[in-house]
Amino acid sequence: MESLTFSSVSTRHFSSSFPRKTHSPTSFTASSSPHALSFRSSNSSSARELWGTVNSQRVITVRRERRGVIRAEMFGQLTSGLESAWNKLKGEEVLTKENIVEPMRDIRRALLEADVSLPVVRRFVQAVSERAVGVGVIRGVKPDQQLVKIVSDELVKLMGGEVSELTFAKSSPTVILLAGLQGVGKTTVSAKLALYLKKQGKSCMLIAGDVYRPAAIDQLVILGKQVDVPVYTAGTDVKPAEIARQGLQEAKKKNVDVVVMDTAGRLQIDRTMMDELKDVKRILNPTEVLLVVDAMTGQEAAALVTTFNLEIGITGAILTKLDGDSRGGAALSVKEVSGKPIKLVGRGERMEDLEPFYPDRMAGRILGMGDVLSFVEKAQEVMKQEDAEDLQQKIMSAKFDFNDFLKQTRAVAQMGSMSRVLGMIPGMGKVTPAQIREAEKSLQIMEAMIEAMTPEEREKPELLAESPARRKRIAQESGKTEQQVSQLVAQLFQMRVRMKNLMGVMQGGSVPALSNLEEAIKSEQKAPPGTARRKRRSESRKQFAGSSGRPNPRGFGGAN
Numbered sequence: 274m275e276s277l278t279f280s281s282v283s284t285r286h287f288s289s290s291f292p293r294k295t296h297s298p299t300s301f302t303a304s305s306s307p308h309a310l311s312f313r314s315s316n317s318s319s320a321r322e323l324w325g326t327v328n329s330q331r332v333i334t335v336r337r338e339r340r341g342v343i344r345a346e347m348f349g350q351l352t353s354g355l356e357s358a359w360n361k362l363k364g365e366e367v368l369t370k371e372n373i374v375e376p377m378r379d380i381r382r383a384l385l386e387a388d389v390s391l392p393v394v395r396r397f398v399q400a401v402s403e404r405a406v407g408v409g410v411i412r413g414v415k416p417d418q419q420l421v422k423i424v425s426d427e428l429v430k431l432m433g434g435e436v437s438e439l440t441f442a443k444s445s446p447t448v449i450l451l452a453g454l455q456g457v458g459k460t461t462v463s464a465k466l467a468l469y470l471k472k473q474g475k476s477c478m479l480i481a482g483d484v485y486r487p488a489a490i491d492q493l494v495i496l497g498k499q500v501d502v503p504v505y506t507a508g509t510d511v512k513p514a515e516i517a518r519q520g521l522q523e524a525k526k527k528n529v530d531v532v533v534m535d536t537a538g539r540l541q542i543d544r545t546m547m548d549e550l551k552d553v554k555r556i557l558n559p560t561e562v563l564l565v566v567d568a569m570t571g572q573e574a575a576a577l578v579t580t581f582n583l584e585i586g587i588t589g590a591i592l593t594k595l596d597g598d599s600r601g602g603a604a605l606s607v608k609e610v611s612g613k614p615i616k617l618v619g620r621g622e623r624m625e626d627l628e629p630f631y632p633d634r635m636a637g638r639i640l641g642m643g644d645v646l647s648f649v650e651k652a653q654e655v656m657k658q659e660d661a662e663d664l665q666q667k668i669m670s671a672k673f674d675f676n677d678f679l680k681q682t683r684a685v686a687q688m689g690s691m692s693r694v695l696g697m698i699p700g701m702g703k704v705t706p707a708q709i710r711e712a713e714k715s716l717q718i719m720e721a722m723i724e725a726m727t728p729e730e731r732e733k734p735e736l737l738a739e740s741p742a743r744r745k746r747i748a749q750e751s752g753k754t755e756q757q758v759s760q761l762v763a764q765l766f767q768m769r770v771r772m773k774n775l776m777g778v779m780q781g782g783s784v785p786a787l788s789n790l791e792e793a794i795k796s797e798q799k800a801p802p803g804t805a806r807r808k809r810r811s812e813s814r815k816q817f818a819g820s821s822g823r824p825n826p827r828g829f830g831g832a833n
């Protein structure tokens with residue numbers, strides 16, 4: 274038996290007892306990563322304060338903490354290795370060539386420890402570094418969050434980007450040929466796959482082609498019964514290619530949609546095995562040839578996919594035992610090394626434990642930061658840099674008007690329900706659903722009033738400040754009270770002052786960085802009681818006085 278020379282393929286992970294009557298289940302090792310995410314909660318006054326800021330500037334952030342509820346589900350070691358990279362960026366304002374050196378070193382180390390192949394790691398680190406340095410500042414997003422997003426995008430790319438669906442033949446039956454080394458889970462996968470396809474409404478038939486391990490045929494028959502799918506068997510004395518021919522004939526007779534053929538595994542890749550597989554492939558002319566690989570073999574799985582592809586030509590891989598103690602190397606290397614996608618993954622011993630391989634979900638699981646990712650995406654979507662710059666100009670020149678107010682309000686609506694947005698903001702932990710409903714209601718009220726304004730009034734809130742008649746008309750048209758209209762106008766002026774104060778605290782830079790804003794908010798909160806608020810109030814009055822020519826100590830609720 275001539276062995277193929279492929280040095281990195283070994284079988285040290287497989288049991289060598291043959292035939293194997295029973296299969297020892299892979300021990301499930303739950304991720305013990307201590308790293309988890311939670312949102313910091315703070316007192317409700319700071320929550321309200323922050324909501325005020327969000328209301329006016331849509332400045333949102335998410336803060337990760339090491340204790341909490343959302344736990345990285347798998348690849349715990351990789352997850353925590355990457356986490357140390359983000360931690361190195363705490364306190365930084367922007368990503369620079371200099372400050373990403375250390376985090377990139379951590380990322381490189383984490384990937385190598387996860388058994389990702391070196392060339393893949395090198396390419397990955399280079400791609401992330403280039404993007405990190407070139408990335409602009411997105412308002413409200415911190416450098417560590419930005420790096421998480423970049424790493425996530427690159428991980429998704431590395432794993433093939435899109436989910437790679439199974440291909441079906443134009444005319445039935447679609448034939449799926451399974452191959453792989455011994456003990457990787459082929460027989461189990463055959464039955465799992467039949468169940469998976471059955472759930473998609475396809476009729477299936479299994480062909481038992483593992484003639485070297487008699488127990489494999491029995492095993493497939495039992496599993497076939499379990500998932501209620503017929504199994505074609507021809508014993509162990511018939512050559513696999515002949516079994517394939519007979520089985521296919523039977524499937525055509527039965528008019529089944531999909532035929533799945535299980536084949537024998539070997540302890541190592543050998544010429545006989547490959548030749549036998551080639552024969553089977555020639556007879557079946559399969560739509561899919563899927564190599565079943567064990568996730569625990571790390572980058573060796575990727576090498577194996579490459580070898581099988583070169584030897585017999587495969588269409589993709591099925592990665593099994595992802596529920597086990599795998600470090601992630603296989604999931605991350607297969608596509609990049611072999612060019613062939615992982616189509617399905619096995620995540621347990623039950624028949625239901627087979628699912629499509631979603632690169633984005635996998636990246637999310639590795640990073641364990643679904644919330645940060647969705648936050649950054651939303652922030653990117655909503656807070657376009659140009660808008661932010663435009664807004665800043667307006668704030669600095671105190672020209673923030675009702676159009677901006679409306680635009681900002683609608684931007685929040687675009688981000689999804691307010692409860693979701695609030696959920697992403699640290700300090701919002703204590704906001705009750707009732708408060709959220711209240712906030713949503715008041716936004717609707719504001720919108721109604723702004724919609725009743727003329728374009729001129731929206732651009733020049735001073736017109737409303739000066740004219741009770743205009744406020745009365747808006748109240749009537751929007752179905753609100755005059756007091757509500759007055760409050761809205763007052764709020765806009767207060768907002769101008771408040772925003773200007775906050776912007777003043779920030780040092781340079783065309784787009785405000787969130788950390789500065791947060792500091793500014795905090796320092797406002799820390800100021801001795803009364804000072805900041807008094808100052809704000811007096812500035813607000815000054816502004817208002819400037820616009821109307823006379824201060825109104827009674828505010829807008831008063832009869833004027």
Ligand SMILES: Nc1nc2c(ncn2[C@@H]2O[C@H](COP(=O)(O)OP(=O)(O)OP(=O)(O)O)[C@@H](O)[C@H]2O)c(=O)[nH]1
Nearest residue numbers: 296299455456457458459460461538594619620621
């Ligand atoms: N935890 C876990 N165990 C799995 C998974 N897939 C298969 N197994 C187990 O792995 C062992 C080997 O599975 P088999 O299906 O017999 O492997 P095989 O590739 O057909 O083995 P050979 O016929 O010897 O080549 C069994 O105990 C399965 O229950 C999985 O996704 N997760």
